[in-house]
Amino acid sequence: MENNVKQIHSFGQSIWLDFIDREIMASGKLQSLIDVDGVRGVTSNPAIFEKAITSSSDYNADIKAAAASSKTNEELFFKLAIKDIQNACDLFAGLYNEAPKGSDGYVSLEVSPFLALDTEGTTKQALELWKAVGRDNVMIKIPGTQPGLPAIRTAISEGLNINVTLLFGLPRYAAVAEAYIAGLEDRLAAGKAIDNISSVASFFLSRIDVVVDPILEAKAEKELTGEVAIASAKKAYEIYKQVFSGERWEKLAAKGAKPQRLLWASTGSKNPAFKDTKYVEALIGPDTVDTVPLETIEAFRDHGIAADTLELGLDNATAILEKIKTLGIDIDAITQQLEDEGIEKFNKPFEKLLQAIEDQKAKV
Secondary structure, X not given: OOOHHHHHHOOOEEEEEOOOOHHHHHOOHHHHHHHHHOOOEEOOOHHHHHHHXXXXXXXXXXXXXXXXXXXOHHHHHXXXXXHHHHHHHHHOHHXXXXXXXXXXXXXXXXXXXXXXXXXXXXXXXXXXXXXXXXXXXXXXXXXXXXXXXXXXXXXXXXXXXXXXXXXXXXXXXXXXXXXXXXXXXXXXXXXXXXXXXXXXXXXXXXXXXXXXXXXXHHOOOHHHOOOHHHHHHHHHHHHHHHHOOOHHHHHHHOOOOXXXXXXXXXXXXXXXXXXXXXXXXHOOOOOEEEEEOHHHHHHHHHHOOOOOOOOOOHHHHHHHHHHHHHOOOOHHHHHHHHHHHHHXXXXXXXXXXXXXXXXXXXXX
């Protein structure tokens, strides 16, 4: 009987692990997730690194070694992170090089969350991190904020792989897909190859329901709880299929361009009333990625059901989003609020992380 997690891949979806630390690589556990569960990539974020660096002594020697040569704690952090990302990239290199080359095996590293609303700062740091990691299968994460859009376009035109993070709303997702296509067109116009660029657009799920569900319950619409995020994701996939077809896209595809895959993020259930594999099960479908926390991978391995579900119930998804409008729920305002909170959710652990590095330096 094939492993439940591995089965997801047979429906055209890649499972990436939403976690990184030195222990998981050194112990062989990450290699086992690749071999046993068919995990095909890794994503990281400031909160994940904060946990990795503050909860173990694995980084102490490197903090000590890099302290003198680092002007700031942020610079020191990126030295630690880059080493981890390079090691993970090397673990996934075989997968990345499998034919068709570059279809998977990516490891994501995020620009500083302090730059989320700074176009120029984001662009500059994305290019610096790309060069510093020096691996073809790294993806630089840029938040899909309004100021992030021009940075995404420039980074793509410079030949970087980009993971656009922190997406909650459909209009913003459409703007991100546009930035990707425009970046490819810019690069092509400059006479450069576009067949080696890969990108994903990370759509955050469970956090939408965390905000919308209490409103629905207050309006006595309990049967809609836990449904809005999945409905939004299904609509996003509809947009994806429209954008990556037709004449404009075909011109790029003819030069080897790859569609920017949708990536489902925040797929662990935050509501204990829901099945712990709910968000993973609901959105399995071709040419997508799901980045999953370790405990959700373990839950799915144990009792998850893999089936081609992404395009089921599209009419129902449309109806759900229409219904919440008639209930006076402004989903655009909610997704903007979630984006603002999302930036804050990464700033806080990043501040904590820099403080932890400061404390560590004092100790060593």
